[in-house]
Amino acid sequence: MTECKFEDLIDEYLLNTLSEEKRNQFEEHYFNCPACFQKMAERDDMITAIKWKGHEIFSDLMKEEQTRKVAVWDRLFGFMAPRQWALTAVSAALVLVVTFGVIPALKTQSPQFTLDDHQTRGQSITLISDSIPSRFEWQKMENAWEYKIEIDNHDPLWHKTTNNNFVILPDEIKHKMKTGVAYSWQVKAFSRQGILIAESSKIQFFIPEK
Amino acid sequence: MGELVNDAQSFYNVRTVERPNIEHDLDAIIAKYRPIVSFRVKKSLGSYTPDWEDVVNEIMLNAIEKLESGKFRGESSVGTFIYTITSRRIIDHIRKKSKSLKYAPEPNPFPQPQEHVENKERAEMIARHLEKLKPKYKEILYLYYYKELSRDEVAKKLDISPRRVSERVNYAQKLLKKMMKK
Ligand SMILES: [Zn+2]
Numbered sequence: 200m201t202e203c204k205f206e207d208l209i210d211e212y213l214l215n216t217l218s219e220e221k222r223n224q225f226e227e228h229y230f231n232c233p234a235c236f237q238k239m240a241e242r243d244d245m246i247t248a249i250k251w252k253g254h255e256i257f258s259d260l261m262k263e264e265q266t267r268k269v270a271v272w273d274r275l276f277g278f279m280a281p282r283q284w285a286l287t288a289v290s291a292a293l294v295l296v297v298t299f300g301v302i303p304a305l306k307t308q309s310p311q312f313t314l315d316d317h318q319t320r321g322q323s324i325t326l327i328s329d330s331i332p333s334r335f336e337w338q339k340m341e342n343a344w345e346y347k348i349e350i351d352n353h354d355p356l357w358h359k360t361t362n363n364n365f366v367i368l369p370d371e372i373k374h375k376m377k378t379g380v381a382y383s384w385q386v387k388a389f390s391r392q393g394i395l396i397a398e399s400s401k402i403q404f405f406i407p408e409k
Numbered sequence: 410m411g412e413l414v415n416d417a418q419s420f421y422n423v424r425t426v427e428r429p430n431i432e433h434d435l436d437a438i439i440a441k442y443r444p445i446v447s448f449r450v451k452k453s454l455g456s457y458t459p460d461w462e463d464v465v466n467e468i469m470l471n472a473i474e475k476l477e478s479g480k481f482r483g484e485s486s487v488g489t490f491i492y493t494i495t496s497r498r499i500i501d502h503i504r505k506k507s508k509s510l511k512y513a514p515e516p517n518p519f520p521q522p523q524e525h526v527e528n529k530e531r532a533e534m535i536a537r538h539l540e541k542l543k544p545k546y547k548e549i550l551y552l553y554y555y556k557e558l559s560r561d562e563v564a565k566k567l568d569i570s571p572r573r574v575s576e577r578v579n580y581a582q583k584l585l586k587k588m589m590k591k
Contacts, residue, residue: 207575214557226449226496231488236445243448245535245582246554252536253555260551395557
């Protein structure tokens with residue numbers, strides 16, 4: 200079977216990374232090339248399964264990654280004892296300064312950290328958030344159809360998909376959160392087709408002790 | 410929507426009886442292009458758009474009418490002709506929809522395999538097979554499709570050439586196909 204030169208575009212087309220011109224060319228092509236259409240349909244089946252069931256298919260890989268991330272975190276912040284963390288989190292205002300001020304600075308200083316598993320995909324979303332932790336807000340994106348916000352400590356704690364650019368944290372989740380524990384939140388934007396188009400950085404926050 | 414299909418078919422039946430050997434065998438055209446048009450429409454509108462099937466039917470009917478009435482003179486291939494109709498219809502649809510977008514229902518959070526049970530079962534089965542792949546293949550599928558790193562980023566991370574990334578992904582797909590046949 201001879202390979203069609205358009206075959207190379209299948210992945211990029213399905214992942215929405217082609218320029219508009221190339222996308223149009225490829226679309227016209229697969230209306231005319233049964234071989235490419237067939238291959239693309241098979242690939243699409245596989246990608247759909249991966250997107251839908253990825254957390255199950257790759258659970259072992261994800262766990263491994265999480266462990267690595269924790270190790271990096273420990274290397275960076277291990278010098279601070281838990282009690283110092285508690286002291287740092289005296290008030291919500293202070294926490295805001297710490298999280299929004301210190302973390303991005305550290306990121307730029309430490310290439311290992313940025314090169315770890317959280318490179319930003321697509322464009323970057325700017326997180327706004329006025330108060331932590333009941334309302335989380337981020338900047339709207341023109342081509343986003345919906346957003347998914349995820350909150351986790353080392354394990355996923357809560358996520359929600361919404362068309363708005365903010366969410367209100369439900370009380371039952373708030374009650375589950377402990378003071379002095381590092382949580383992070385992150386927002387992903389999806390296109391109409393459900394393809395990930397942008398991702399914010401992960402921002403750490405703490406629940407202040409009363 | 411059922412009506413449209415019936416119309417198209419009766420239209421076609423009458424014509425083929427009259428001209429059994431016309432160049433554009435409409436039955437074959439419907440069979441060949443309906444899946445392609447469906448794919449294109451679903452990709453643009455999202456399969457959770459409830460009326461995507463209606464859009465597909467309208468496109469097919471429109472194409473058949475044009476082929477029938479002689480408006481298509483073979484200045485392009487039939488494929489390109491239907492592609493053009495499809496693209497226009499999709500742009501129209503999005504334009505109309507975006508006006509009433511505010512009131513649109515919440516879509517599904519993820520590219521859910523379409524509502525139909527058999528599609529969900531299929532995705533489920535594919536997932537079970539993918540779980541069984543060797544780490545080497547799983548890792549590449551994870552980085553490339555799940556995390557959507559670019560091909561170059563994946564290559565760098567795994568210390569292989571970008572070309573090799575594609576080859577490995579293709580091979581994983583081949584393995585999957587084999588497992589599905591069993
Ligand atoms: Zn081709």
